[in-house]
Amino acid sequence: MTLKAVIHVRLRSGILDPQGRAIYQSLQALGFSGVEDVRVGKCFEIMLHADNLHAAEAQVQAMCDKLLANPVIEEYRYELGMP
Amino acid sequence: MTLKAVIHVRLRSGILDPQGRAIYQSLQALGFSGVEDVRVGKCFEIMLHADNLHAAEAQVQAMCDKLLANPVIEEYRYELGMP
Numbered sequence: 145m146t147l148k149a150v151i152h153v154r155l156r157s158g159i160l161d162p163q164g165r166a167i168y169q170s171l172q173a174l175g176f177s178g179v180e181d182v183r184v185g186k187c188f189e190i191m192l193h194a195d196n197l198h199a200a201e202a203q204v205q206a207m208c209d210k211l212l213a214n215p216v217i218e219e220y221r222y223e224l225g226m227p
Numbered sequence: 228m229t230l231k232a233v234i235h236v237r238l239r240s241g242i243l244d245p246q247g248r249a250i251y252q253s254l255q256a257l258g259f260s261g262v263e264d265v266r267v268g269k270c271f272e273i274m275l276h277a278d279n280l281h282a283a284e285a286q287v288q289a290m291c292d293k294l295l296a297n298p299v300i301e302e303y304r305y306e307l308g309m310p
Contacts, residue, residue, distance in 0.1 A: 186267065191263040192262045
């Protein structure tokens with residue numbers, strides 16, 4: 145079966161986010177004075193073939209741990225479903 | 228009121244995604260042969276102060292159009308809610 149995994153990776157809370165800070169400052173400069181904080185993360189949309197949902201979940205967790213996220217500073221969550 | 232906006236920005240379908248391609252190749256090299264396609268996007272978590280939900284929504288759309296997304300090649304969606 146082919147499944148679609150949507151993986152969200154973001155910095156753990158407390159970790160400095162310089163990209164978010166830069167966007168915050170740009171938004172302020174553009175006049176969005178109501179903005180109080182910006183954090184930036186990544187999303188991965190992965191189409192994958194697996195025998196079943198359980199196998200797909202194990203694959204997605206392994207991908208995150210090995211390549212997509214740095215567990216020291218980042219946390220991830222994912223949704224698995226039909227494409 | 229303070230609201231949290233979660234904005235997802237991704238390349239429009241049909242637009243070449245070299246970052247996704249690189250991750251696809253890395254995943255293949257790591258042995259994840261079930262992976263068929265990878266697309267990469269960005270997520271922004273923005274805390275913002277607004278008078279009401281309607282005003283917040285207008286702000287978020289303006290931020291996306293002016294800074295966060297390039298409408299020529301990217302599309303965005305967002306969720307607005309309590310922090």
